[in-house]
Amino acid sequence: MDRLSYILDQLNVNAGVFFRGQLCGLASFEEEGTGYIHVLRSGVLDITTANREKITLKEPTMIFSVRSEPHQLFGGNREGAEMICASIKFQTGSRNPVVEALPSSVVLPLSSVQGLGSFVDVLFTEAEEAQEGRDAVMNRLVEVIFVNVLRHIVSEGDTSKGVLSALADKQLSKVLSWVDRNLNGDLSVERLAEIAMMSRSTFIQHFKNVLGLAPGEYVQNARISSAKKLILRDKPMSIICFEVGYEDASGFSRAFKKNTGMTPREWKKLNATAAEAENTVVEENANVA
Known part of the structure; x- marks a missing residue:
């Protein structure tokens, strides 16, 4: 890709x-x-x-x-x-x-x-x-x-910094692709360093220099981002937490709230409400036109 x-x-x-x-x-x-x-x-x-x-x-x-x-x-x-x-x-x-x-x-x-x-x-x-x-x-x-x-x-x-720079980096682009395809797999620092063909300490430093955050932070952000897409598709929470790499719903909910400030159900309700409001505005604009 x-x-x-x-x-x-x-x-x-x-x-x-x-x-x-x-x-x-x-x-x-x-x-x-x-x-x-x-x-x-x-x-x-x-x-x-x-x-x-x-x-x-x-x-x-x-x-x-x-x-x-x-x-x-x-x-x-x-x-x-x-x-x-x-x-x-x-x-x-x-x-x-x-x-x-x-x-x-x-x-x-x-x-x-x-x-x-x-x-x-x-x-x-x-x-x-x-x-x-x-x-x-x-x-x-x-x-x-x-x-x-x-x-x-x-x-x-x-x-100059962030995901776009990492995607242009030959070693880190492989890591980001691996994370994206293996959210419920082994995403330990050791495994990611192995994919990048770097020592653990060199990988961590290089990752931070290019993306501006630690590998673990990026992995959690990627998991939560993927979970949001699955939530909007109305997938059951039990399936979502497994697909994005959490062993149980409570651990997934804690990680989601730490990242977004809301529980998964609160986030889903808020975004569903926002989508309905946006659709209403579009319909009203069409009627006025």
Whole structure:
């Protein structure tokens, strides 16, 4: 599996378009646990980041904010800024080693990424024609745009630490692949060091240097991330805890709560409620349109 396919498999991305048209004035984005894609087609747009840095855009551009960092957009001209805004949510949650390895924000002129402008043209055409199924088609198009942005990030090497760097490391990529395929198997430090063909101490240090966390921490994060995907598929908890490498439900529940602050059932209820609320918003937008 190539790096991009691995990343997408770990993230389980869902996109939702919530604004299309002319942005005149100020819009703030601060929702915790939500990433955003903003696509500027024409006009002038000012972006103010969480650290108060201001960026002015005057050409078709895509803004990608993956880690829920507060930011503001301002379309100040009389005509405003023609754009589409979409939320990006990850079914496995924002506390994910892959999400944490991505740049917090990316500003890409459409002309800088081959093929990106074509997808954006189709996205805006879909928004303007208002045919049946428009919202579903737009959401899928945003997901395709998201994949193209990730492809650009991976190919440009826009990250110096974390999972993306580990996937580019010949020895550690084997370890990450082994962890992913053997969550209920032997994931001891000794076994992982053997796969990396390193001594135990050298492996631990190299792993920490590249990923920024200890092997055991990564293994637990990977197990919980996989468990979240299985929970959302309504698999029984007894089966989930076995598939992700825990001997009993109580041990799995303790590890899950330590990682997320919630029990598996609390997390499932919260995410099911959020999904229902998001579907309601999409339906209401479709009715208004």
